[in-house]
Structure formats: structure tokens, C-alpha cells
Amino acid sequence: MVDEKLKNELSKQGIFTTTLEQLYNWGRSSSLWPLNFGLACCAIEMIATTMARYDMARFGAEVFRPSPRQADLMIVAGTVTKKMAPQVVRLYNQMPEPKYVISMGACAISGGPFKQGYNVLKGIDRYIPVDIYIPGCPPRPEALLDAFMELQKRIDQQQLTGANRPRHLNADEPSEFPVPRFGAHDLEPAKNPNLWKAPLVQIAQTSTLQTVSPQAGTDESRSH
Amino acid sequence: MNLEAIKSELEAAVPGCRLELVANPSPSGQHSLRIDAAHAVALALYLRDAPGLRFDFCSNITGIDWPGKQTTEKVKLRKLIDGIEQDIEELRTTTSPGSLEVVYHLYSVKKKHGPLVLRSSTQDRDANVHLPSLTPVWRSAELQEREIFDLFGVVFDGHPDLRRLLLWDEFQDHPMRRDYVEPDDFEYEPTAHDEVLRRANQHLSEAGGKLQSQGGGR
Numbered sequence: 001m002v003d004e005k006l007k008n009e010l011s012k013q014g015i016f017t018t019t020l021e022q023l024y025n026w027g028r029s030s031s032l033w034p035l036n037f038g039l040a041c042c043a044i045e046m047i048a049t050t051m052a053r054y055d056m057a058r059f060g061a062e063v064f065r066p067s068p069r070q071a072d073l074m075i076v077a078g079t080v081t082k083k084m085a086p087q088v089v090r091l092y093n094q095m096p097e098p099k100y101v102i103s104m105g106a107c108a109i110s111g112g113p114f115k116q117g118y119n120v121l122k123g124i125d126r127y128i129p130v131d132i133y134i135p136g137c138p139p140r141p142e143a144l145l146d147a148f149m150e151l152q153k154r155i156d157q158q159q160l161t162g163a164n165r166p167r168h169l170n171a172d173e174p175s176e177f178p179v180p181r182f183g184a185h186d187l188e189p190a191k192n193p194n195l196w197k198a199p200l201v202q203i204a205q206t207s208t209l210q211t212v213s214p215q216a217g218t219d220e221s222r223s224h
Numbered sequence: 225m226n227l228e229a230i231k232s233e234l235e236a237a238v239p240g241c242r243l244e245l246v247a248n249p250s251p252s253g254q255h256s257l258r259i260d261a262a263h264a265v266a267l268a269l270y271l272r273d274a275p276g277l278r279f280d281f282c283s284n285i286t287g288i289d290w291p292g293k294q295t296t297e298k299v300k301l302r303k304l305i306d307g308i309e310q311d312i313e314e315l316r317t318t319t320s321p322g323s324l325e326v327v328y329h330l331y332s333v334k335k336k337h338g339p340l341v342l343r344s345s346t347q348d349r350d351a352n353v354h355l356p357s358l359t360p361v362w363r364s365a366e367l368q369e370r371e372i373f374d375l376f377g378v379v380f381d382g383h384p385d386l387r388r389l390l391l392w393d394e395f396q397d398h399p400m401r402r403d404y405v406e407p408d409d410f411e412y413e414p415t416a417h418d419e420v421l422r423r424a425n426q427h428l429s430e431a432g433g434k435l436q437s438q439g440g441g442r
Binding site: 082116182183 | 390391392393394395396397399404406407409411412413419420423
């Protein structure tokens with residue numbers, strides 16, 4: 001690593017120094033190409049974010065790709081029905097590494113107002129790993145931009161080597177996840193047990209439910 | 225547009241059809257016309273094509289589930305008890321079969337009138353759930369009849385493409401029926417109340433009803 005003082009001194013002299021890691025992370029975080037797909041009303045906010053008023057192009061993310069093969073970022077924008085969930089997982093599997101997922105809105109996080117229904121998935125994080133959660137119903141475009149900047153910050157902090165290296169540089173970590181099958185009443189399996197576990201909650205056999213650890217709520221922002 | 229007039233006009237045009245006026249007591253007063261399944265297509269064709277009616281637009285189709293009702297009545301019987309003939313009263317419970325009802329809302333774009341509400345019922349909720357499809361009459365009925373087949377289980381005879389619409393093909397049962405039992409997929413709920421709380425407690429009592437923790441948070 002180059003000393004910070006030396007780096008400043010050199011830049012005053014017109015010499016630019018950097019590390020491969022910084023260059024690599026800068027390149028990736030500045031050209032995140034989202035996958036062009038929306039599921040429900042959150043997608044309308046996502047579309048608004050890309051247009052002139054909010055202008056997502058400022059962050060290098062204006063190129064929405066219609067093919068998963070060219071996309072780096074999946075914005076799960078909207079209600080994931082059980083009928084749609086296998087296709088979402090399949091799209092994720094088809095994206096090349098490195099890939100990131102933003103779970104946008106209450107429905108994509110937890111099923112939202114439809115959580116108790118027979119046809120809506122109780123959160124996309126049951127099948128694919130989610131990097132950023134945005135609460136809201138739907139979240140405003142500013143919230144999506146904030147999530148986007150947070151993701152860029154995360155990418156800038158990634159290390160290329162060592163135990164904390166990201167998933168795509170670790171051959172032991174999976175890049176694809178099992179696609180659920182359609183069952184008689186629900187998807188099979190109902191969740192990927194390696195990926196998602198029910199939050200720690202102790203429930204007494206009384207008429208009220210008592211949450212013990214509020215930090216593990218499913219719809220908490222940016223829990224990871 | 226008088227429903228009585230339409231009823232008598234239909235009875236004259238389609239001989240043998242059984243029509244029934246179903247009054248709506250609410251302030252909206254949208255009375256409807258119950259049609260019999262056997263003559264449904266002939267009635268629909270007449271409603272669409274008759275020059276005075278011209279119901280050329282089927283805007284909405286809905287399903288209603290009427291579960292069977294249990295009725296208890298006292299029946300007087302003569303029975304031999306201990307060798308003596310006696311008058312006794314017996315309680316007899318009968319369960320009506322219930323039915324699935326399909327409601328059509330028709331408008332006329334040409335004549336600028338409507339809606340005309342048609343109702344049609346199946347014989348019961350299990351085996352005889354067939355009704356004639358009105359998709360050949362109004363093309364806009366196709367997807368809505370598929371949805372009713374999907375969610376209520378009414379089988380529309382004569383439908384060109386009767387598959388599940390919203391749920392996947394492997395799905396069993398019809399979730400909009402009142403006796404549909406959802407699979408027990410309850411999990412963590414931060415603010416359970418009412419129906420959700422009832423399901424949570426039911427889930428817990430089946431799981432042993434004691435303090436339990438469900439794994440660790442991520």
C-alpha cells in the first residue's frame with residue numbers, strides 16, 4: 001500500500017498512484033448495470049429514478065440491460081408472487097458474477113401487505129442473497145438512490161484477497177441458487193435453508209406475541 | 225331500461241328458459257336476472273344481438289361461493305318404542321349442497337345503457353360445477369372465466385382455453401372458496417393481531433405450545 005502522505009505529495013507533482021484493488025472496485029461501483037425488470041408498483045418508482053428528475057445516470061447506472069447476461073445488479077422492485085419467484089431466481093442465476101441484489105419495497109422484503117396470502121412470496125431473500133433492503137411502500141426514488149450509493153460504498157470497501165473477499169472471488173461460495181419448484185399449495189422448498197433462517201423470536205403461549213430480539217426483524221433496513 | 229321488460233322479452237324470445245328476478249334491497253337497487261345454465265348461451269346471444277338491447281360489452285365477471293347451509297327442523301314421527309306406538313319429535317339436520325355462482329355485468333356501448341347483471345349458479349360445489357362458457361358470445365369473457373375457474377373451480381363448458389390463470393398448473397384446490405384451508409406456513413410476525421394472531425396461536429399449539437425460538441437471525 002502506498003502511504004497516504006506520499007500519495008498526496010505525488011499527486012501535487014502530477015503523479016497519480018492507486019492500487020489495483022481501488023481501481024477494480026472503482027470500475028465496478030461506477031458502472032453497475034441494473035437488470036431491466038420490474039414486478040409491481042415499486043418498478044414505477046424505479047423507472048422514475050432513471051428519468052431526468054432523479055437521474056440515476058449520475059451514478060453510472062443508467063444502462064438498464066434487457067438481458068441478465070449483461071447485468072450486474074438486480075433490483076427486485078415489487079411483489080414477488082409465488083408463480084414469478086422461480087423465474088426471478090433463474091434470472092439471478094443467469095447473471096454473471098459479480099452480481100448484487102437490491103430488495104426494493106415492503107413486498108420484496110417480506111411479502112408486505114400480502115404476506116398472509118396464499119400466492120405471494122414472503123421475501124425474495126428466501127431464495128437469493130440480498131445486499132441492500134429498502135423499506136417503503138413504495139420507496140421514493142431518493143430511497144433507491146440512497147440504497148444505490150450504499151451499495152457503491154460497500155463495493156468500494158471490498159477486498160480482493162483474504163477471508164473477507166466478496167463471494168465472486170471465493171470459489172467455495174455458490175454463484176447459483178436452486179430454483180424452487182411448483183408444489184400443490186406452495187413452492188418447494190418454501191425457502192433455501194442455507195440462505196434464510198427465520199429471525200430469532202421467542203413466542204410465549206399467550207394471547208400476545210412477544211418479540212425478544214427486534215434487531216433480527218425481516219423488514220429492517222440494510223440488515224445483512 | 226326495465227329489467228321486467230327485458231325478462232318478458234327474453235322469455236318470449238327463448239322458449240323454455242327459466243328466468244328469475246333477484247332484487248337488490250340496497251339503495252343502489254341493482255337488481256339482477258338469474259338465468260338457467262341450459263339456455264345461457266341462447267339468452268346471451270339474444271341479449272347481444274337483439275336490436276333493442278344490444279348488450280355488446282361484457283365488462284366484468286365475478287364468482288361467488290355459497291357454502292351449503294345446515295338447517296335443523298323438527299319432524300313428527302310415529303315409532304314403536306317398547307312395543308307401544310308413540311308420537312315423538314325428532315330433530316333432523318339437512319345440509320343444502322350450496323352452489324357456485326357466476327355474475328356477469330353487461331353494458332351496451334351502442335345503446336348507451338347498462339349494466340345488466342346476469343347470475344348463473346352451479347348445482348352444487350363438488351361434482352356438478354359445470355356452467356356453459358359465454359366466451360363464444362363475448363370475447364372479453366375469456367380471461368375472466370379462466371380466473372373464476374382458477375380461484376373458484378367453476379368449469380366452463382365450451383371455453384376455448386380453460387387453464388389456470390393466476391396460479392400455477394400444479395396448484396390444487398381453489399383458494400377463493402370459503403372452505404379453502406391454507407397450508408400452515410406461519411412464520412415470524414412482528415405485529416400479529418386478529419386473523420394473523422389466531423393463526424400464530426394455532427401454529428404454536430400444533431408445534432407443542434411452549435416457548436420456542438426459530439433458529440438464528442442472519
